[in-house]
Amino acid sequence: MRAVRLARPGQPVALHEVPVPAVGPGEVLVRVRAAGICHSDVHYRAGRSRVEPLPLTLGHEVAGDVVAVGSAVTTRTVGDRVCLHYLVICGQCEHCAAGREQFCATGLMLGHFTDGGWAEYIVVPERNAVRLPDNVSYEHGAVMMCSSSTSLHALRKARCAPGDVVLVIGAGGLGMSAIQIARTLGASQVVAADRDARKARTGRRRRSQRSGGAHRQLPRPHRARSRTHRFQRSPARRTRRTHRDGRRRCTGARRGRDQSRTVGGWRHQRCARCAGTAPRARADGHRSVAPAPTCRAGRSSA
Ligand SMILES: [Zn+2]
Ligand SMILES: [Zn+2]
Structure with missing residues (x-):
């Protein structure tokens, strides 16, 4: 073959x-x-x-x-x-x-x-x-086993529930999955943010086309800081502990982490895979491959 x-x-x-x-x-x-x-x-x-x-x-x-x-x-x-x-x-x-x-x-x-x-x-x-x-389709099935399942795992760890306001930082492959899954889980508002305004727009445009995109998008990077502060004071601030304890990273991207800090008092940065609950890297046979900075398990996201 x-x-x-x-x-x-x-x-x-x-x-x-x-x-x-x-x-x-x-x-x-x-x-x-x-x-x-x-x-x-x-x-x-x-x-x-x-x-x-x-x-x-x-x-x-x-x-x-x-x-x-x-x-x-x-x-x-x-x-x-x-x-x-x-x-x-x-x-x-x-x-x-x-x-x-x-x-x-x-x-x-x-x-x-x-x-x-x-x-x-x-x-x-x-x-x-x-x-x-x-x-x-086979194509969707294949991708769902990696990027979509990673996003689902992160949303579950964040205890995403009906009525929640969800901010997705990074509207790439995993982010697009997270936006659609968050809506399926009943989030009342999904906000997409990306340094690349084109991606953020794509995340939002899908809403009108397929009812699966973000409700809102954060603006371009040079305006993002003031807007995210405004976002912090808006409905997101009033939701239950979602923002204080519910932040999850799907990838090891440093930028997303930094932006998350901006959005609100980042306390516990956790890897979406282990959610910070795993023991430290084992001495026996654990394949540590360029670990994400905060993944205690020592294994980077796939
Ligand atoms: Zn993958
Ligand atoms: Zn086993």
């Missing part, structure tokens, strides 16, 4: 011919129909995040069809449309049992520490293959 692989950080990825992976008893073979390019992939290619073993097939945003199942597989069948959870975990340790699988000592991320989905086929444990409803 064909696969796009990284052989050396700093070098372009290249198309290779590799064997179709063998299916183990508890695994499924998926024919890839869509695979996203994440900004993490850019870091991997540039050598800013460790990738091993090399050469490695990149790609952790993957959707496709199950075309073969192992002898012990019980929940998936050939023909299922699936999107793939990108962490291959043990499923038995205390972190996995508690839903903090990102800290599983044996966890491997697709396209980072094990072959990913920039290929015609990929093998994963059956629990990593999540059923994709017929009305969701």
Whole structure:
């Protein structure tokens, strides 16, 4: 099969011919129909995040069809449309049992520490293959497993609830997901802010087109400071603890953190993945890859 692989950080990825992976008893073979390019992939290619073993097939945003199942597989069948959870975990340790699988000592991320989905086929444990409803495209399913789920996780950690006012700083890929998910969760007002006025406008324009964009946008950077202070005094200030305790970062971007400070008394800056609740980086086998400044787990956001 064909696969796009990284052989050396700093070098372009290249198309290779590799064997179709063998299916183990508890695994499924998926024919890839869509695979996203994440900004993490850019870091991997540039050598800013460790990738091993090399050469490695990149790609952790993957959707496709199950075309073969192992002898012990019980929940998936050939023909299922699936999107793939990108962490291959043990499923038995205390972190996995508690839903903090990102800290599983044996966890491997697709396209980072094990072959990913920039290929015609990929093998994963059956629990990593999540059923994709017929009305969701492969492309959307693939992206939802990374950027959209990161945004959902951040909003859950922020305890986003109906009626909340939500400020999304950074209207890029994750920000656009956060805007739409916040509206779906019932936020009464979603405000988009971005240093790039064009992006902020895009976040707002989607509202009229699909009823999924931000209600408001903060202005261009040179005016943002005074406006954010005004925003602070407006309805956002009156909402329950959302702003005091509910801020969450989806990426490791320093600018977003600084802007958050401006918006209101930043006290606890937490990584969206661990939400500051994880133990410090373990000595055993934890893959620390250019940790986000405040991620106590030592693992950067994907
Ligand atoms: Zn990603
Ligand atoms: Zn585990």
